[in-house]
Amino acid sequence: MPDMEIKNMVKLFTVLLLSEKEQYGYEIMKEIKKRTGKNVSPGQIYPFLRQLESYNYVEARGRKERDKQAYYLTPEGRRFVKRLSGRFGTIFEIAIKARLTVCAHCGCEIYKGGYKEMINGKSINFCCKNCAKGYMRMDLG
Ligand SMILES: [Zn+2]
Numbered sequence: 504m505p506d507m508e509i510k511n512m513v514k515l516f517t518v519l520l521l522s523e524k525e526q527y528g529y530e531i532m533k534e535i536k537k538r539t540g541k542n543v544s545p546g547q548i549y550p551f552l553r554q555l556e557s558y559n560y561v562e563a564r565g566r567k568e569r570d571k572q573a574y575y576l577t578p579e580g581r582r583f584v585k586r587l588s589g590r591f592g593t594i595f596e597i598a599i600k601a602r603l604t605v606c607a608h609c610g611c612e613i614y615k616g617g618y619k620e621m622i623n624g625k626s627i628n629f630c631c632k633n634c635a636k637g638y639m640r641m642d643l644g
Contacts, residue, residue: 507558509587512539513547521561522584525575528552545569555580608634608641 509515516535520526526534532543552574555561560580563572576584604613606629619626620635629635 506583506586507554507560513541513543514551515587517548517551518555518560518584518587521555521574521576522581525573527570527573529570558583604628606630606634608638 509518513535516538517531520531520534528545528548531548532545535541535543549569552561552563555574556563558579559577560583561574562577563574565572604617605611606613606617607627608629611630613628613630618629618632618635620629620639621627622639627635627638629638
């Protein structure tokens with residue numbers, strides 16, 4: 504059977520999250536929202552999970568109710584993700600990093616707190632005040 508086509512970020516994220524650990528459908532929705540800021544509907548997740556099942560990429564355990572089933576990758580699913588990550592290497596990295604904020608000036612990763620500055624009507628993240636100053640100087644210069 505040829506590889507399933509992964510044509511959008513929601514699908515890519517779903518597969519990526521499953522490769523990290525077993526997930527419930529609603530956990531996948533919540534995690535995509537957290538990492539991308541986008542709302543995902545059950546209609547985008549559950550039919551895709553069923554499709555993955557039909558390819559034998561995932562199996563579900565738990566009661567036969569949508570919210571009670573945890574999905575996990577099969578060995579075939581893991582091989583599929585490996586092929587995918589070869590093809591989408593950069594996107595995979597971005598997806599993982601999406602949960603981190605990066606300082607707009609020095610590029611360091613901000614896990615907590617940091618410093619926000621409104622520039623041209625946009626709230627921009629920095630690790631500290633000095634980076635915000637440096638960034639604004641750059642902008643003017
Ligand atoms: Zn910085």
